[in-house]
Amino acid sequence: MSRYSELKDKFLHGGGLISTFLRSSVSSQVASWIDLGTSMLLYSFVFVALDPFYRSNLSVAIGAIAGGIVNCCINYRFTFHAAGQSVKAVGVKYFLVWTGSLLLNMYGTTGLATLLSHWQWLLDLGFKPDGIFAASRLAASLAVSWGWNFVLQRNFVYRKTPFDPYAIRLVDLFSKNRYRTNVTPISKTMAENEMTMTQKSSTFKRFRDSLQQGIYFIINPFVRFLIRIGVTPNMVTTIGLLGNIAAAAIFVYAGYSATPGTDMNYPLMTWGGVVIILFSLFDMLDGQVARLGNMTSTFGAMYDSVLDRYCELFTLGGLSYYLIQTGYVIGALITFVALVGSIMVSYVRARAEGLGLECKVGFMQRPERVVVTTIGALATGITGQCVSPADFDAVNILIFCMAVIAVFANITAFARINHCRRLLCKK
Numbered sequence: 563m564s565r566y567s568e569l570k571d572k573f574l575h576g577g578g579l580i581s582t583f584l585r586s587s588v589s590s591q592v593a594s595w596i597d598l599g600t601s602m603l604l605y606s607f608v609f610v611a612l613d614p615f616y617r618s619n620l621s622v623a624i625g626a627i628a629g630g631i632v633n634c635c636i637n638y639r640f641t642f643h644a645a646g647q648s649v650k651a652v653g654v655k656y657f658l659v660w661t662g663s664l665l666l667n668m669y670g671t672t673g674l675a676t677l678l679s680h681w682q683w684l685l686d687l688g689f690k691p692d693g694i695f696a697a698s699r700l701a702a703s704l705a706v707s708w709g710w711n712f713v714l715q716r717n718f719v720y721r722k723t724p725f726d727p728y729a730i731r732l733v734d735l736f737s738k739n740r741y742r743t744n745v746t747p748i749s750k751t752m753a754e755n756e757m758t759m760t761q762k763s764s765t766f767k768r769f770r771d772s773l774q775q776g777i778y779f780i781i782n783p784f785v786r787f788l789i790r791i792g793v794t795p796n797m798v799t800t801i802g803l804l805g806n807i808a809a810a811a812i813f814v815y816a817g818y819s820a821t822p823g824t825d826m827n828y829p830l831m832t833w834g835g836v837v838i839i840l841f842s843l844f845d846m847l848d849g850q851v852a853r854l855g856n857m858t859s860t861f862g863a864m865y866d867s868v869l870d871r872y873c874e875l876f877t878l879g880g881l882s883y884y885l886i887q888t889g890y891v892i893g894a895l896i897t898f899v900a901l902v903g904s905i906m907v908s909y910v911r912a913r914a915e916g917l918g919l920e921c922k923v924g925f926m927q928r929p930e931r932v933v934v935t936t937i938g939a940l941a942t943g944i945t946g947q948c949v950s951p952a953d954f955d956a957v958n959i960l961i962f963c964m965a966v967i968a969v970f971a972n973i974t975a976f977a978r979i980n981h982c983r984r985l986l987c988k989k
Contacts, residue, residue, distance in 0.1 A: 582642065582716060583712065585641040585642075586637070586642075586712045586715070586716070588636075588641075589633055589636040589637050589640065589641045590633065590708070590712070592632060592633075592636065593629040593632045593633035593636070593707070594700075594703045594704065596625075597625040597626055597628060597629030597630075598625065598629075598696070598699055598700060598703060599625075600628045601624070601625030601699055602621075602692075602695075602699075604620070604621040604625065605695060606692055608621075609621055612948070613948070615672065616947065616948055618671065618672050618675060619672060622664075622667055622668045622672075623664060625699075626660075626664045626667050626668075629703075630656075630660045630663070630664075633711070634652075634653075634656050634660075637715060637720060638652060638720070641720075642715065642716065642719075642721075644720035644721075647721075647722060648730055650729060650730045650734075651722075651725075651726040652719060652720060653729075653733070654729035654730075654732055654733060655719040655723075655729060656715075656719050659710070659714045659715060659718065659719055662710065663706050663707075666706045666710060667699075667702050667703060667706050670698075670702035670705070670706065671698050671702040671703075672698075674698040675694055675695050675699075678694045678697065678698060679691070781843075781847065782850065782854065784847075785847060785850045785851055785854055785855075786854060788847070788851055789851060789854060794851070795848045795851045795852040795855070795857055795858075795862050795866070796848075796865055798844050798847045798848040799844065799848040799862075799865060799866050799869050801841070801844055802841050802842070802843075802844030802845060802847075802848065802869070803869045803873055804841075805837060805838075805840060805841020805842075805844065806837075806838065806842070806872075806873035806876050806877050807876050808837055809838045809841070809876075809877055810876035810877050810879060810880030812830055812833055812834040812837060812880070813830075813831070813877070813880030813883065813884045813939075814880050814883050815827075816830035816834065817883050817885070817886070817887030817888060818883075818887060820884070820887060822888045822889040826888060826946055826951075826956075826957065828942065828943045828944075828946030828947045828956065829943065829947065830943070831939050831940075831943035831946065831960075832940060832943030832944055832947070833943075834880075834943070835936050835937075835940035835943060836940070838932065838935060838936045838939065839936050842936070845870065845928070845929075845932070867912070870908070871905060871908060874901065874904045874928070874931070875901065875905075878900060878904065878935070878964075879901070881897050881935070881939070881960065881964070882894045882897040882898055882901070885897060885957070885960070890957055890961065893957065893960070896961060896964045896965050896968050897961075897964040897968075899968040899972070900964045900965075900967035900971060903926075903967065903968055903969075903970075903971030903975055904928075904931055904967065906971070906972065906975040907924065907926065907927065907928075907971050907975045908928070909975075910975050910978040910979055910982070911978060914978065914981075914982045917982070917986075919985050919986070921978050921981055921982055923974075923977055923978055923981045924973070924977045924978055925970070926970040926971045926973070931967055931971065934963050934966055934967055935964075935967070937963060938959060938960040938962070938963030938964065939960065941956075941959045941960075941963075942956045942957060942959045942960040945959060
């Protein structure tokens with residue numbers, strides 16, 4: 563075999579780090595150029611009329627989708643030779659990594675482009691906004707593809723991992739034929755109906771648990787790093803509280819400085835939602851730090867629960883103040899009812915556990931409330947900046963999300979009360 567044939571075979575089929583990295587580089591560059599070309603086409607010709615911030619982010623997002631699809635297909639067959647791995651598991655894991663890549667690309671490109679646009683010497687050299695965006699996009703794309711995508715794809719996405727069963731189960735939850743039988747509706751018995759309802763009612767819990775285990779698998783390396791540098795669970799919990807206070811302060815300032823009907827401070831609403839997302843992750847980190855670091859304690863559990871209530875009080879209180887200041891008094895009242903329901907969901911469980919009862923029924927628990935609150939703030943902020951107030955009042959999105967929490971959180975609280983009543987009646 564000639565030296566050329568040997569090198570060719572090693573490049574195409576070798577399993578070493580260098581061979582895999584070279585194949586990954588080819589895949590990444592193909593995907594990056596498709597990503598870049600799509601982004602530039604949209605930025606230069608399609609989204610010209612949009613605000614610069616959304617013009618940049620939308621172009622990057624759609625480009626990343628196109629590049630991500632190409633990258634996944636090439637990597638599955640060519641780069642990592644993962645044809646023997648479960649397509650379902652690979653798909654879910656790739657989606658998680660791709661989502662992180664998308665966020666890093668979006669905010670990395672926008673941040674770098676904003677930074678470079680303030681460098682006067684680049685403008686003096688003749689760089690135009692399109693050129694600065696292209697350079698920023700290329701730099702961010704290369705950094706993310708090598709520093710994020712390659713590492714996680716080689717060690718997580720295209721390898722068999724403990725997360726795979728959860729990923730497969732997650733996909734199976736959306737299978738249309740999962741509970742389908744050949745029995746006609748007329749001949750179904752009461753027992754079969756009850757079994758079907760039980761299966762459907764547990765679907766959400768299985769989905770939630772699978773997603774939680776997947777997130778734990780991803781964040782565990784970072785958790786172990788925190789443990790090694792001496793971070794305690796209570797420190798993580800406190801940082802999460804401070805972040806939520808910061809989000810509440812953003813909402814309060816947005817309401818304080820807003821001019822109803824003209825300037826609603828939608829950018830601040832967007833940033834408030836981003837801050838909630840980032841610091842709500844500490845809700846998951848503190849528990850993992852305690853479990854993996856063997857630092858669990860009764861006081862830690864109580865401290866975490868109490869600070870979670872403070873987080874909700876601050877964030878929903880900040881949103882209520884924003885709505886009052888901008889003239890949406892009914893929306894503020896709805897937010898107050900959502901706050902009452904949120905507190906009561908936790909209080910009923912705590913009171914039940916004080917009586918020796920397990921009370922985890924209901925689906926509007928803290929993670930779901932955080933997600934709905936975040937969606938409300940982000941969607942309100944983004945929509946308010948993209949749509950004219952004459953066409954649509956973006957604040958209605960926030961009020962709707964608060965109404966969802968208000969209704970279902972209180973339903974969950976009463977469902978828990980009824981659950982405890984039935985358990986106590988059996989004693």
